[in-house]
Amino acid sequence: MKSYRDRFHIPKRREGTDVIYFAGNSLGLQPKTARAYVEEELEDWAKHGVEGHFNARNPWMPYHRLLTAQTARLVGAEESEVVVMNSLTVNLHLLMVSFYRPTADRYKILIEAGAFPSDRYAVASQLRFHNLDPQIALVEAADILAAIEQEGPSIALVLVGGVNYATGEYFDLEAITRAAHQQGTIAGFDLAHAAGNVPLHLHDWNVDFAAWCSYKYLNGGPGAIAGAFIHERHHRSTLPRFEGWWGHDESTRFQMGPKFEAMQGAEAWQL
Structure with missing residues (x-):
């Protein structure tokens, strides 16, 4: 080197x-x-x-596709599962629109204790958006696996940083995903301090979604474009999402039709 x-x-x-x-x-x-x-x-x-x-x-x-293959290798994903777009917190919000679907019984979001402040802001604002009180619905856990076991039936989403920005702890993302799924809970990750820093195998670990920036261990600098991962099993689901021009099928995009026709894979989440 x-x-x-x-x-x-x-x-x-x-x-x-x-x-x-x-x-x-x-x-x-x-x-x-x-x-x-x-x-x-x-x-x-x-x-x-x-x-x-x-x-x-x-x-x-198609400029974003210049990075698709490298990005997929970086996070251990299929190429259809990743898209380079937006900034980190924007992507987290767009993904929570799809994957945080609270019900009367299952409504909590679990994050790690000492999470990066921006993650906490985003999660708390999503809870308030759904008319929920973060004092009740936000679970901050020092022992993530124990919290999933204890709170599982009431947790709608586990959203953990891949590597804690302050302590450097690299969480066992595969074990967290498996524990969340055993409880019927969605598993998502903020990989801001993990992408480009530690080995990742998001597809094989069965992670539901993830987002990351490129200004830390990918050396892009503030304002550099971010990335998102959506596991292929969700690509043809009926999950709601915010939709816009760039997520429309590019083969018919310029026909200017009134009906949204989604791109295939993670690209459908583009705005």
């Missing part, structure tokens, strides 16, 4: 020596190739204008 250092611009100290850079989880170093790639897109924009959607060297309309 030593030679990879030469592929990046290394910031300098005042005296001219290279800094020792440990901030890749917030913003990766700039690859020396980045400028050329940006200029390539600007050149295609200048040359093609709107036709760049289809005629650019990397056509813009």
Whole structure:
């Protein structure tokens, strides 16, 4: 890996020596190739204008698919199960629209104690959106498996971070998923600190859904686009979801019909 250092611009100290850079989880170093790639897109924009959607060297309309195969390998998924889109918390909300379906008896959401604050904000707001009190319906557990066993019949969703941002604990996602399913509960994960950091096998572990950012261990930086996983067994389900232009079947998208015709797989969750 030593030679990879030469592929990046290394910031300098005042005296001219290279800094020792440990901030890749917030913003990766700039690859020396980045400028050329940006200029390539600007050149295609200048040359093609709107036709760049289809005629650019990397056509813009299906641009997200340039990352599909790599993303699937990254999280241990089938290519149809992943889509690169939005930001992390937006994806969590879109996925909870589909997978958090509270009933009178099963309405709680379980998260890990000490979860990343943004996760807690998102979950609490989803509960309030369903007219539920987070003081009652939000379960914060230090021992996740024990909490699933104890609270199982009342839990509608387990939503845990893959790796805790403060402690570094790597949760046993396979065991958590299995325990949740034994209780009839959906298992989802925020993989912000796991994607690109630890081995993941979301498909084989039978995880229902997951979301992650790319600005931490994928070195994208703040604002970099995020990803989502939806297990293939849910692709043809009747789950509700928020729908929009980009999730419409691209073969008929520009016919401008009034009826939504979904893309196949995780891409149907695009807006």
